[in-house]
Amino acid sequence: xxxxxxxxxxxxxxxxxxxxxxxxxxxxxxxxxxxxxxxxxxxxxxxxxxxxxxxxxxxxxxxxxxxxxxxxxxxxxxxxxxxxxxxxxxxxxxxxxxxxxxxxxxxxxxxxxxxxxxxxxxxxxxxxxxxxxxxxxxxxxxxxxxxxxxxxxxxxxxxxxxxxxxxxxxxxxxxxxxxxxxxxxxxxxxxxxxxxxxxxxxxxxxxxxxxxxxxxxxxxxxxxxxxxxxxxxxxxxxxxxxxxxxxxx
Amino acid sequence: xxxxxxxxxxxxxxxxxxxxxxxxxxxxxxxxxxxxxxxxxxxxxxxxxxxxxxxxxxxxxxxxxxxxxxxxxxxxxxxxxxxxxxxxxxxxxxxxxxxxxxxxxxxxxxxxxxxxxxxxxxxxxxxxxxxxxxxxxxxxxxxxxxxxxxxxxxxxxxxxxxxxxxxxxxxxxxxxxxxxxxxxxxxxxxxxxxxxxxxxxxxxxxxxxxxxxxxxxxxxxxxxxxxxxxxxxxxxxxxxxxxxxxxxxxxxxxxxxxxxxxxxxxxxxxxxxxxxxxxxxxxxxxxxxxxxxxxxxxxxxxxxxxx
Numbered sequence: 001x002x003x004x005x006x007x008x009x010x011x012x013x014x015x016x017x018x019x020x021x022x023x024x025x026x027x028x029x030x031x032x033x034x035x036x037x038x039x040x041x042x043x044x045x046x047x048x049x050x051x052x053x054x055x056x057x058x059x060x061x062x063x064x065x066x067x068x069x070x071x072x073x074x075x076x077x078x079x080x081x082x083x084x085x086x087x088x089x090x091x092x093x094x095x096x097x098x099x100x101x102x103x104x105x106x107x108x109x110x111x112x113x114x115x116x117x118x119x120x121x122x123x124x125x126x127x128x129x130x131x132x133x134x135x136x137x138x139x140x141x142x143x144x145x146x147x148x149x150x151x152x153x154x155x156x157x158x159x160x161x162x163x164x165x166x167x168x169x170x171x172x173x174x175x176x177x178x179x180x181x182x183x184x185x186x187x188x189x190x191x192x193x194x195x196x197x198x199x200x201x202x203x204x205x206x207x208x209x210x211x212x213x214x215x216x217x218x219x220x221x222x223x224x225x226x227x228x229x230x231x232x233x234x235x236x237x238x239x240x241x242x243x244x245x246x247x248x249x
Numbered sequence: 250x251x252x253x254x255x256x257x258x259x260x261x262x263x264x265x266x267x268x269x270x271x272x273x274x275x276x277x278x279x280x281x282x283x284x285x286x287x288x289x290x291x292x293x294x295x296x297x298x299x300x301x302x303x304x305x306x307x308x309x310x311x312x313x314x315x316x317x318x319x320x321x322x323x324x325x326x327x328x329x330x331x332x333x334x335x336x337x338x339x340x341x342x343x344x345x346x347x348x349x350x351x352x353x354x355x356x357x358x359x360x361x362x363x364x365x366x367x368x369x370x371x372x373x374x375x376x377x378x379x380x381x382x383x384x385x386x387x388x389x390x391x392x393x394x395x396x397x398x399x400x401x402x403x404x405x406x407x408x409x410x411x412x413x414x415x416x417x418x419x420x421x422x423x424x425x426x427x428x429x430x431x432x433x434x435x436x437x438x439x440x441x442x443x444x445x446x447x448x449x450x451x452x453x454x455x456x457x458x459x460x461x462x463x464x465x466x467x468x469x470x471x472x473x474x475x476x477x478x479x480x481x482x483x484x485x486x487x488x489x490x491x492x493x494x495x496x497x498x499x500x501x502x503x504x505x506x507x508x509x510x511x512x513x514x515x516x517x518x519x520x521x522x523x524x525x526x527x528x529x530x531x532x533x534x535x536x537x538x539x540x541x542x543x544x545x546x547x548x549x550x551x552x553x554x555x556x
Contacts, residue, residue: 031253032253033252033253033493034250034251034252034253035251035253035260036251036253036260037260071550071551072550072551073548073549073550073551074548074549074550074551075547075548076544076547076548076549077547078543081541082540082541083540083541083542083543083544083547084358084361085358085360085361085549088551139548142546142547142548143548143550145546145548146546146548146549146550147550176251176253176259176260177258177259177260177296178258179258180258207255210255211253211255212255214255214256214492214493215255215256218255218256218484218488218490218492219488222484222485222488223481223484223485225484225490225492226480226481226483226484226485226490227481228492229308229480229484229490229492229495230308230311230477230480230481232312232492232495232496232499233308233309233311233312233315233480233495233499234311234312234315236312236316236496236499236500236503237311237312237313237314237315237316237317237319237499237503237506238315238316238319239503240316240503240504240506240507241315241316241319241320241503241507244507245323
């Protein structure tokens with residue numbers, strides 16, 4: 001009898017009580033010559049087999065993360081009367097962009113243990129191992145502060161609209177100074193701060209057209225690119241000179 | 250109008266870049282300096298990554314100098330022979346400069362050294378030029394408007410071997426001092442991301458004793474080739490030349506340079522020199538101020554990687 005009951009539970013497990021169904025306003029971001037940043041609308045619904053449980057609080061967290069890169073954080077100090085870089089800490093992996101939007105204050109939608117496990121808040125996302133400098137935490141804080149100032153790191157508490165515990169939507173604005181790569185949109189569904197479902201999708205951010213062509217040429221055919229840059233420079237210099245002598249005549 | 254730069258990977262206002270190019274171009278045409286010592290720090294201030302700013306600036310200087318040198322060639326105010334000697338030194342210096350630059354980069358202190366270089370060189374040259382031109386203007390005032398022909402002093406420069414005749418400059422001197430000037434300018438070009446006109450022009454006047462008339466054209470001639478060489482080095486080793494940024498700067502720059510050259514012809518050499526001296530001192534003061542005063546943000550970010 002007990003075995004039968006266990007089997008029943010095992011069979012029932014894969015079907016979650018609540019699941020995320022997602023939509024994105026765009027499935028890729030194209031960086032063109034006049035790129036000024038872009039808004040991505042993340043919207044979706046929560047699919048249920050059973051009625052809404054009314055005892056616990058539902059939360060939605062949306063994160064968008066750019067490619068991870070190592071970063072060196074340097075600190076200045078006064079030496080011989082001038083300010084120079086004295087200490088540095090290498091952060092092994094920090095996302096080039098990270099936005100986290102929630103449907104309610106972070107404390108209410110996410111428990112610390114869950115944050116530790118899934119790596120959702122900004123300090124948890126940045127990995128720094130083997131830092132030998134004293135007070136290395138302040139270096140990580142400085143990294144977050146600087147990137148937040150450039151709108152590359154965003155914490156948007158309460159920015160997710162959650163309607164009737166079923167429909168949710170939020171807009172994440174990507175600034176103009178984006179790094180190319182696969183951006184990861186990660187949606188977490190929480191109940192009482194515990195993650196009950198997650199959903200990942202990718203948004204490629206790519207240069208297109210002339211931007212793409214120049215970037216590729218500069219990296220694949222550097223010599224040719226250099227010559228082209230010089231040719232343009234000389235042509236512009238000569239052209240201006242010729243145009244001005246015509247004007248003087 | 251915002252425009253996205255493919256290599257710098259930032260978005261900036263196109264008119265801001267055109268304007269910056271234009272203003273620096275006017276100064277470049279007036280004084281015969283490439284304008285790099287102004288433009289490179291300005292590009293840092295508007296958020297262009299330093300590596301891209303330095304490399305792209307070299308490319309832009311090629312354009313503004315080319316435009317300027319054509320105007321000077323027409324007026325026959327270029328000493329091609331002297332220019333070639335300076336150029337040989339410049340190419341050697343640029344190569345040495347890149348080696349030195351990469352060594353400093355491995356120490357992680359390259360920015361500080363670039364800044365210190367700026368402060369020391371701009372400070373020295375600015376002060377020297379300022380007092381020299383002040384004296385010249387006073388002398389001119391006493392003589393009733395026209396400056397008396399200054400007799401060139403015989404210094405150590407004239408006692409070196411390997412003498413060569415430079416007809417356009419009216420000089421018969423050893424090739425060693427111009428070669429040395431060329432090397433120094435080349436090193437500075439590679440390290441500081443400048444053409445080096447701000448140091449070459451005073452060196453030509455005060456050290457080599459060249460007539461002021463041919464100094465500007467000849468320095469532009471040398472700068473074109475040294476910066477072209479530097480551009481190629483940056484483009485092939487660091488991939489940091491942003492051609493879109495360069496085009497925007499040089500469209501403003503070449504037009505500015507043409508206007509500047511015409512303004513320069515109308516002004517007296519002493520006035521020109523005192524203006525340049527004041528400008529050099531202003532940039533020097535700003536950079537020194539930045540080093541001495543506690544910055545608002547003590548931390549800065551750099552590219553990581555274990556390579």
